[in-house]
Amino acid sequence: MDTKALREVAAAAIISDGRLLLAQRVGPPELAGMWELPGGKIEPGETPAQGLRRELREELGVDTVIGGRIGVDVPLPDGMVLRAYRVSLRDGTPTALEHSAVRWVAAPELAAADLVPNDRAWLADLVATLNAG
Numbered sequence: 688m689d690t691k692a693l694r695e696v697a698a699a700a701i702i703s704d705g706r707l708l709l710a711q712r713v714g715p716p717e718l719a720g721m722w723e724l725p726g727g728k729i730e731p732g733e734t735p736a737q738g739l740r741r742e743l744r745e746e747l748g749v750d751t752v753i754g755g756r757i758g759v760d761v762p763l764p765d766g767m768v769l770r771a772y773r774v775s776l777r778d779g780t781p782t783a784l785e786h787s788a789v790r791w792v793a794a795p796e797l798a799a800a801d802l803v804p805n806d807r808a809w810l811a812d813l814v815a816t817l818n819a820g
Contacts, residue, residue: 693768694729694768695738695769696729696763696770697727697729697769698725699774700724700773700816701724701751701775702773705817707724708725708781709724709790709797709802710788711787711788711790713785720787721801721803723805723806724809725746725747725786725789726739739753746784747783747784748784749776749779750777750779751775752774753773754772754774756772756773757771757772757809758808758809759808759812761805763805794814
């Protein structure tokens with residue numbers, strides 16, 4: 688068993704004007720067309736905030752401010768863990784550079800969205816955050 692620290696995959700709960708940004712997956716085939724919180728793997732030597740800011744620049748072309756955690760840790764294969772962070776836009780308009788589309792959703796739309804299974808673990812926390820304003 689590998690005893691290294693967990694490798695983190697960070698997801699961004701980008702919230703603006705009471706709405707959450709979702710990105711539509713292009714792959715793998717079993718997830719293509721489903722919606723997710725954008726983000727990606729934190730590289731060695733990066734803090735979660737640094738890695739998530741880098742991923743969001745690459746995926747959406749935006750500069751962001753990374754806030755606190757939202758929801759639970761979601762275990763992933765190969766000793767990885769998925770964590771969500773509240774994120775604010777600093778500069779730029781989110782553009783689907785690595786996804787097929789992006790869209791903003793309010794709490795009722797989020798509950799009905801076809802989210803990837805891993806992100807469903809945060810649904811109640813995300814809806815509560817959106818409803819809190």
